[in-house]
Amino acid sequence: MSRRTRSRQEWEVRASTLAKKTTNPIRRIVENLQVEPNPDKELIALSIGDPTTFGNLNPPEQVLQAVRDSVELHTSRGYAPSKGHYEARAAVAKYSAHQGDISPDDVILASGCSHAIELVITVLAESGQNIIIPRPGFSIYQTLALGLGIIIKYYNLLPNKQWKVDLDDLESQIDDDTAAIVVINPSNPCGSVYDKEHLSEILDVASRNRVPIIADEIYEHFIFSGNKYTAISSISKDVPVLSCGGLTKRFLVPGWRMGWVIIHDRNDILGKEIRAGLMNLSMRIVGPSAIIQRALPAILEYTPQSFFDDVLFFIESQAKLAYDELRRAPGLRPIMPEGAMYMMIEIKISYFPEFSNECDFVERLVSEQSVFCLPGQCFDYPNYMRIVLTIPEDKMREACQRIIIFCKEHIVFSEKRKDIDKE
């Protein structure tokens, strides 16, 4: 009785568009680099945004104890609701009170901030619509959007104005198909921190054009001394803000995969549809591990302020160290960050005629000095490189020395450059 309606004679199994277009630009660029370190020098990787890599930064005892306790609980083994256990969502709501008045129902737990971002992008944007992200900016937005047919547009940050948003450029990018503006504050890769005034200016643009904001705040509270942290959600009057956060960076546990979305919708613009949509989407993988969910209230309640202060003091010291050192590297211009855990460094590439772009520069820096920095291309920003500030001090010092030597060896000042140009 078998009605054969399949004409295929040969096996042919193709990957979907979603699978093919889900790519990680950083990985792609790094894989294409020649990064053979100099065998005589120990490799120093200034490229990895994992603060636990070097073993010098560890979560506090209270956080580990919370998880130990959770493992013993019977209730950390069963299914949690897809959006997360109530107690865990209530804990996030309380911990995030600086963002505004939040109820546990405004919180959806996610498997890391990446998953939180996936939830908010996929609820807001349809195939063919666009989201506008900062340039330079973290590449996860491309990874998550392109496969779904969501288009990425860019607005420029201004390197000479502490990476503030070029507001005219931002506004000019908005069109009828714009589903959201992404604001990463504090920023990866820039380490910039926006003050209240600047955040208000961004909100004005969003409000005028009726575009909701996705606030990527995985680095919230990562603020160096003298600056103050403001969550964009806390000052929005009308613009709906979907904030994405998590334990990843601040609690030094990226591998635990605990993130969250917080819905800010003071004027009830999102209505039931977006909330329901987020709940629906959270059912796809049934939320993050219940072990961490059950530990979350204690983690967020009992981690001492001194832990955060110590980590930040360390990162800020590293930023100052790297900045002071690298200012002395001819042909480089480090830009002092105000927060997060990265620093962007401009490479005045015309001073290095051997290298046609910053990828050449970082490749040779690895092969000669065994220091690996991420090329700006990873953030759609040529002529820069990004370093991480979480590595141990002696390694940072050593890395800076090697970068200085490298620059001195390769820089060509103008007269000589002219000669080269003539050749």
Add this chain to the structure above:
Amino acid sequence: MSRRTRSRQEWEVRASTLAKKTTNPIRRIVENLQVEPNPDKELIALSIGDPTTFGNLNPPEQVLQAVRDSVELHTSRGYAPSKGHYEARAAVAKYSAHQGDISPDDVILASGCSHAIELVITVLAESGQNIIIPRPGFSIYQTLALGLGIIIKYYNLLPNKQWKVDLDDLESQIDDDTAAIVVINPSNPCGSVYDKEHLSEILDVASRNRVPIIADEIYEHFIFSGNKYTAISSISKDVPVLSCGGLTKRFLVPGWRMGWVIIHDRNDILGKEIRAGLMNLSMRIVGPSAIIQRALPAILEYTPQSFFDDVLFFIESQAKLAYDELRRAPGLRPIMPEGAMYMMIEIKISYFPEFSNECDFVERLVSEQSVFCLPGQCFDYPNYMRIVLTIPEDKMREACQRIIIFCKEHIVFSEKRKDIDKE
């Protein structure tokens, strides 16, 4: 300079198609039921597929110890590769040797079996293509596929032939747009277990029509005495099989969210594209929690066989108990399962003229007897209900008694039925 190209005057933020079409049929049906239990009787929920709900089934000490040890490891805190730590993937490969010769590179870790299924569906199927799933069958396939525009088709299982696949029906469903056939073995909700011969017949259909198989084996090894478990991947000669598994059911830890995809591709049909696609997709949320990943080798290696045997002995006893009891319930026909942790019960609805379908039946069963069973509709299978077999023995016994009473109270035998029909 602001070129305003946005015409929107009012706020209007709509949820995407993906968000709107991601729904959980079980939840939707259950939410629409009137399930107010009888206040005089304690509710017995025979509906929840979480074996930890009643506290009578717990993971073994070795599994908990593996996680305790993992929490202390520095390396359980940092990012793991998206597809999972090598050691964890190697452990899954070894644990799954009954499926065939597996290398760690054939394994991708996922955040629960749901996420594993999401990975395999989204790599194989494009919007507009279809996947063919069993009826009755678990509803996660609808949840994951429909939002992406992937179409669900059904093949029938045969309740009178131990829920074997209607092979002609299966073959007749295949068309040029079929991206995969889903085989759930052992089955939720049927508790059926397919032997080698029947799995070969399914493979023959797939092979003839050049369709890869998604093997949902979250209940692998859940086999009652007298039956033998065969993984479909282990006997496939040419058909590529993507097997989805995890810790969830067998280790009694659904909340931990640890699952995996295993790629079986003996004839190199999938080629690089599907592998690369799965890797790409795994980058979206950067894999499951590293705490469980680091515990995985010990979990899979040290859990004693006696633990699995004890759990299975208990479930099988419950199956026998429920079967023997419910055979005595007039108007019901329980179908003895051969594995997994569920039993399907046919409701001869014409014997219950008060109820127009099985949803009415289960609603009244709750309101009168405080026993809640899932209506067959949840599995696209009217006139049946599903019970779980993991609840404590005394509760199971009590629930069966109440169901028998309920049936006796509501059944109408033929003469009387005729009268009613006349009225």
